[in-house]
């Protein structure tokens with residue numbers, strides 16, 4: 015039976031009803047990093063805690079990837095089926111800006127300062143039918 | 158003690174289908190030696206580097222097995238800057254009197270495809286399509302335009318100038334000027350940057366003969382002087398390429414710290430510079446680098462561009478040979494091409510692209526992954 019598997023361990027809590035991105039926070043200087051790492055990039059301390067960064071954030075900057083990247087890009091797309099995707103940095107409540115794929119892929123859908131929601135989405139299907147899952151953000155619909 | 162530049166050589170950038178990268182490097186060294194009136198056997202040391210062209214020290218197979226000290230340098234886009242810095246230090250230390258710095262490259266066609274593990278990153282980052290330099294420059298430019306009220310007009314004018322200058326430079330790869338409309342209507346590659354706003358990987362070589370300034374007049378009637386060579390890496394919080402996350406507090410880019418260090422070494426300021434080469438991987442980075450190197454305030458660039466201040470006849474002549482946009486970027490050679498061009502300008506040999514009024518102080522700046530910058534200051 016095919017399964018859904020995270021593309022890399024420790025990037026996000028999943029499966030979960032409200033998945034969260036995971037990062038690390040320094041026990042010395044309190045700076046936060048994504049993905050989690052054992053050392054602190056700010057002060058060099060070797061004591062960090064894994065923390066939840068949240069599931070919503072503010073779009074800090076964005077672009078759109080219009081051409082299919084070369085390897086190491088590894089989706090299950092072909093040049094014919096490639097669909098442009100957004101890329102942005104999202105300011106997370108956990109105190110760090112995280113680079114991510116964005117579901118929106120047209121300039122009129124994206125604006126610096128807009129609220130974004132985390133989604134865990136299938137990224138590619140492997141030969142055995144398993145789906146590799148990754149994280150992505152999409153604009154929160156104004157209500 | 159001062160450090161002099163007594164010979165400069167270039168192997169034309171672009172495509173040399175019948176030549177390997179190493180051969181293009183050797184061609185540049187021969188040109189620099191001829192310019193200095195010296196032979197390979199006179200060289201006491203060499204520093205050289207290439208990304209895809211092979212080990213620089215293999216050049217001895219072409220140039221001669223003279224037994225000189227030859228050190229390979231690899232430091233990304235700052236390879237040329239780092240090689241020149243090493244040569245500068247070798248002369249300053251008093252250990253050597255004369256040597257050569259060389260950079261060359263021959264990249265496959267199309268965009269670069271860096272591998273995550275070589276940059277200390279996990280595979281998912283590349284697999285999911287986040288590891289592209291073009292993306293980063295677009296992301297940084299997008300935010301910069303938002304913060305400093307810069308419009309697409311400025312991006313177009315940078316490219317327009319680059320291709321115009323390229324059309325005046327016999328060694329440039331792209332020698333055709335492009336109109337404002339051609340650039341404005343070219344395909345959107347990575348919003349806000351269009352096709353004619355990006356440079357491409359290419360081929361080419363560049364070399365310099367470096368000498369103890371006290372002895373330079375033995376070899377050369379009008380040596381130039383390398384007054385500063387500084388290389389710096391990123392600080393915590395600076396917004397850099399290949400970064401899965403960034404700190405909330407944005408710190409100065411390594412360009413800012415390298416530039417400040419170089420001006421301090423040289424004992425001059427940005428207002429003293431007559432001609433400059435600033436890394437223009439794309440038109441957005443040239444705009445950001447104008448301010449990061451201290452040549453204007455953040456946000457002032459659009460007005461300067463509209464006034465033509467950065468053109469050959471303007472008060473801030475930037476990338477007089479068309480820069481990376483018109484020459485392409487053979488990574489190992491690109492930083493030394495900048496120095497070559499500044500030397501041409503200071504010697505007054507720029508022909509159709511010569512900056513008027515006999516420029517006396519030149520400045521070069523490279524920036525590259527994963528957040529490294531090199532600055533040189535050269536004077537008459």
Ligand SMILES: [Zn+2]
Pocket residue numbers: 040041042043044045054055056057058059
């Ligand atoms: Zn810390």
